[in-house]
Amino acid sequence: MSYSIKQDGKYKFIEEGEGEVLMLLHGLFGALSNFKDLIEHFKQTHKVVVPMLPLLDLDLLHTSVGGLQKFLQKFIEHRNYNHIHLMGNSLGGHVALVHALKKPERIKTLILTGSSGLFENGMGDSYPKRGDKEYIRNKTALTFYDPALATEELVNEVFEITNNRLKVIKIIALAKSAIRNNLGEELNQIKIPTCLIWGKNDTITPPFVGEEFHKLIPNSELYFIDKCGHAPMMEVPDEFNKILGDFLKKYQGN
Numbered sequence: 001m002s003y004s005i006k007q008d009g010k011y012k013f014i015e016e017g018e019g020e021v022l023m024l025l026h027g028l029f030g031a032l033s034n035f036k037d038l039i040e041h042f043k044q045t046h047k048v049v050v051p052m053l054p055l056l057d058l059d060l061l062h063t064s065v066g067g068l069q070k071f072l073q074k075f076i077e078h079r080n081y082n083h084i085h086l087m088g089n090s091l092g093g094h095v096a097l098v099h100a101l102k103k104p105e106r107i108k109t110l111i112l113t114g115s116s117g118l119f120e121n122g123m124g125d126s127y128p129k130r131g132d133k134e135y136i137r138n139k140t141a142l143t144f145y146d147p148a149l150a151t152e153e154l155v156n157e158v159f160e161i162t163n164n165r166l167k168v169i170k171i172i173a174l175a176k177s178a179i180r181n182n183l184g185e186e187l188n189q190i191k192i193p194t195c196l197i198w199g200k201n202d203t204i205t206p207p208f209v210g211e212e213f214h215k216l217i218p219n220s221e222l223y224f225i226d227k228c229g230h231a232p233m234m235e236v237p238d239e240f241n242k243i244l245g246d247f248l249k250k251y252q253g254n
Contacts, residue, residue: 003032003039005052011075012052017043020108020252021081024050025072027090028174029158034089037237046085051075053092056161056170063170064177069098076106085248087111089231090204094178100190101183109251110194111244114205114230117183118212133159144229145201187216194220195247197240199228221247
């Protein structure tokens, strides 16, 4: 499913459907393909917006969770979106959390899946030598409960990113920023209704991370999906969309 990428000033994004805004933020190795089932389902009821986060395009000084949050804030203000249902996967969840803490005014609900911000198993201590495709294949497979979902196309997308020296430096900078930027002390300040959708077999942000978010965010609901890894919206889209749809219905038009 291909969508036309709109451009408004320096911002590139997808915008499909009409209704309240459902904004989707992808993770460090995320791509638009991660959200295709979600976009197809929710564009019937919502205006689905996917901004292209400049993960590897910011200067090194601003290649951080904070730098991405500032970009998101400017994008939201530039487009004048309001009453946003803000969803993030992995690093995208972390950016959504920081935004909800700093600028909650335009955010109606928060949805996190496999979010960093408390704990995550990243690339580990080692980073692959450029050109080590097998390493990338194995790491990509770890994202899923079913390693078959690490398709050649997906592995090639990640491999292409990690085969560029400057991009690798920026990936490491973002990963380190995510680890440093621990939100444990601040999460109790989030008053926005929050939906946590977690894979029971997530090895990157394991189930205890979802439980900890649930404990720390006052107005939160936690849902686990069995036989599912770090990217539920890709791996089990029907179950994910059902949980998210039921959650959104509660806050529709309020």
